[in-house]
């Protein structure tokens with residue numbers, strides 16, 4: 045069973061993500077071995093983001109927890125519901141955290157807290 049982290053960045057154009065280095069955010073989590081796999085996606089709430097999520101979670105038995113750092117977790121639940129329903133992925137295995145308007149260090153800490161507490 046694996047733990048994964050997805051970073052979503054509103055196409056990289058939204059000012060909410062301009063105070064952080066998203067690559068360094070992901071690298072900091074990777075370096076500490078807190079997750080088994082990670083990816084940065086430009087826009088998970090777009091149609092191809094839906095396809096990405098449903099394809100990734102098709103192997104649902106192998107994914108224990110899927111952490112997603114991006115926008116508000118409640119928004120995430122609504123936006124990703126169809127993709128998870130399509131793949132049959134248990135949505136209670138999705139844990140979201142809002143990292144908008146954070147610095148690199150703040151985003152890393154927010155993700156670490158999410159992982160630690162879930």
Ligand code: SF4
Nearest residue numbers: 052054087089114115
């Ligand atoms: S899922 Fe959230 S963080 Fe990702 S592009 Fe959509 S609004 Fe932005």
